[in-house]
Every structure is written in C-alpha cells, then in structure tokens.
Amino acid sequence: AAIDVNEFLGQARVAGYFDPNEIETAILETSGQISFLPKSLNRPLTPEDMQLHPDAASIWYDLIIDGQLMQDNLKAAGRDERWLDAQLHTQGIGQRSEVFYAACDKADGFFACRVK
Numbered sequence: 001a002a003i004d005v006n007e008f009l010g011q012a013r014v015a016g017y018f019d020p021n022e023i024e025t026a027i028l029e030t031s032g033q034i035s036f037l038p039k040s041l042n043r044p045l046t047p048e049d050m051q052l053h054p055d056a057a058s059i060w061y062d063l064i065i066d067g068q069l070m071q072d073n074l075k076a077a078g079r080d081e082r083w084l085d086a087q088l089h090t091q092g093i094g095q096r097s098e099v100f101y102a103a104c105d106k107a108d109g110f111f112a113c114r115v116k
Contacts, residue, residue, distance in 0.1 A: 003028060023042075063079075066101075
C-alpha cells in the first residue's frame with residue numbers, strides 16, 4: 001500500500017514529529033497507521049537518562065463513584081473506611097455523598113473531587 005507525502009507528514013505531526021529530521025525510521029503498518037522510531041537524540045527523556053530511580057508505578061483503585069463506596073476496592077487497596085474518611089477530611093470533604101470520584105494507590109497517592 002502506498003501513502004502520499006502529505007499523509008506521511010500529517011501522521012508524523014500527530015505523533016509529535018514536526019521536524020522529519022527527528023525520525024530514524026518510519027514503518028507503514030497494515031492498518032494504514034505509521035509507526036515512528038525517533039533518532040536517539042530526539043527520543044523522550046527517561047528517568048534512566050537522568051540516573052533517577054522513581055518509585056514504581058502503582059495501580060489505582062476506584063474508592064467512591066457518584067457518592068457510592070466501592071468496599072471491595074477499598075479492601076483490595078489495603079485501606080479501611082477510617083483511613084478514607086481521614087483522607088476526605090484533609091481535602092475538606094465531610095460526607096462521602098459529596099464525592100463524585102475518589103481513588104488511591106497502594107503508596108501515598110490519593111485523589112478526590114466533589115460533585116459539582
């Protein structure tokens with residue numbers, strides 16, 4: 001399958017390559033999409049490049065959706081209702097019914113937003 005230059009350049013821009021000199025290789029996939037391999041100097045910076053060692057990514061657990069407590073997820077996250085209520089309190093939320101969405105990970109990550 002052939003592809004014209006405008007389509008190629010358009011897909012390159014969508015992939016974040018506005019300068020074709022940043023592309024090492026481009027592969028036309030059977031789906032019609034193009035996969036781009038950036039030149040080493042143009043690839044995104046990684047923590048390894050900076051000799052950093054970030055904490056491992058952790059799965060997030062939905063705890064409250066539309067004011068409803070997801071009890072099984074709270075337990076799977078290794079948390080209890082007292083912990084959850086304390087987290088909500090630190091964000092100025094007094095009742096679970098006020099929560100549109102809340103989630104946590106197994107580290108110290110917590111997110112909550114109110115019903116608008």
